[in-house]
Amino acid sequence: MTSSADYARYDDERLISLIAQLQAGALDQLYDRYNRPIFSLALMIVGDRATAEEITLDVFMRVWQKAGSYRADQARVSTWLTHIARHHAIDVLRRRAVRLDQSALSWDEITPGAPLPAQNPGELAEQSLRRERIHAAIARLPADQKQALMLAYFGGYTQTQIAEALKQPLGTIKTRLRLAMQKLRDFLHDEQEPGDKSAQAVNTYNMSEED
Amino acid sequence: MFDETHVSDLLPAYALGSLDADEASHVEEHLLSCWICRNESNAFQTVAEQLSLATPAASLRSSRIVVMICVSLS
Numbered sequence: 001m002t003s004s005a006d007y008a009r010y011d012d013e014r015l016i017s018l019i020a021q022l023q024a025g026a027l028d029q030l031y032d033r034y035n036r037p038i039f040s041l042a043l044m045i046v047g048d049r050a051t052a053e054e055i056t057l058d059v060f061m062r063v064w065q066k067a068g069s070y071r072a073d074q075a076r077v078s079t080w081l082t083h084i085a086r087h088h089a090i091d092v093l094r095r096r097a098v099r100l101d102q103s104a105l106s107w108d109e110i111t112p113g114a115p116l117p118a119q120n121p122g123e124l125a126e127q128s129l130r131r132e133r134i135h136a137a138i139a140r141l142p143a144d145q146k147q148a149l150m151l152a153y154f155g156g157y158t159q160t161q162i163a164e165a166l167k168q169p170l171g172t173i174k175t176r177l178r179l180a181m182q183k184l185r186d187f188l189h190d191e192q193e194p195g196d197k198s199a200q201a202v203n204t205y206n207m208s209e210e211d
Numbered sequence: 212m213f214d215e216t217h218v219s220d221l222l223p224a225y226a227l228g229s230l231d232a233d234e235a236s237h238v239e240e241h242l243l244s245c246w247i248c249r250n251e252s253n254a255f256q257t258v259a260e261q262l263s264l265a266t267p268a269a270s271l272r273s274s275r276i277v278v279m280i281c282v283s284l285s
Contacts, residue, residue, distance in 0.1 A: 037264070041263050056271060119243045157229060159224055162229070178224065181223030181226065181258055181259075186267035
């Protein structure tokens with residue numbers, strides 16, 4: 001019989017394969033690992049705790065029912081869960097017909113949250129680092145780019161819908177989103193660059209030694 | 212009409228899921244045959260994925276037992 005301590009040692013992909021075999025303990029463990037980020041994401045999108053809790057439970061219900069359809073070669077488990085949660089939360093928002101210009105979405109008050117439960121100290125440190133990086137990157141964006149990014153990602157709105165709601169030319173919104181994403185990509189890349197560069201330097205050095 | 216050149220300008224919005232349907236179809240079609248844009252698209256997808264981490268810390272009140280009950284009823 002598999003104990004909860006055994007499940008705690010399994011990686012995410014192994015848990016999903018066990019969930020597909022209807023092992024409730026594996027779902028329990030996955031829930032422990034991911035309920036907080038999923039709830040945070042849902043809360044960010046829908047804005048009220050009760051609905052966000054329902055969405056979180058729905059996500060794990062879907063995982064229970066659809067674990068067999070997960071493909072490890074297409075996405076990490078965390079990506080898969082985020083995808084399900086984001087789309088479900090945006091669907092809920094749409095059904096409520098919240099007008100875009102009434103949306104309470106804002107990054108202004110958000111600070112990096114507490115680290116999530118992790119399987120080991122190294123993973124915990126990596127999670128914290130990734131959260132800090134993305135917060136720092138977003139903080140550097142101009143307010144109008146942040147707003148467009150927020151509405152697109154957490155609101156699930158198209159560029160055309162954002163342009164109409166904000167009464168801005170479509171080209172302006174396209175530019176804001178493009179610049180915001182390019183800056184985030186460059187910033188996140190630069191933050192990782194020192195390690196990459198040192199690795200590259202070692203390789204270059206080794207190659208010149210062989211010459 | 213779209214031309215057949217690279218779709219770099221559309222990739223940031225594509226990663227965010229904020230293109231209109233016809234533009235998204237055009238990008239998807241282009242990505243099937245262009246590895247340059249596919250690489251760039253992957254980079255933006257990674258950025259979009261990390262946006263989900265930019266949420267406030269929040270904890271559920273419901274315990275995991277609730278999940279187990281839901282599962283047993285499903």
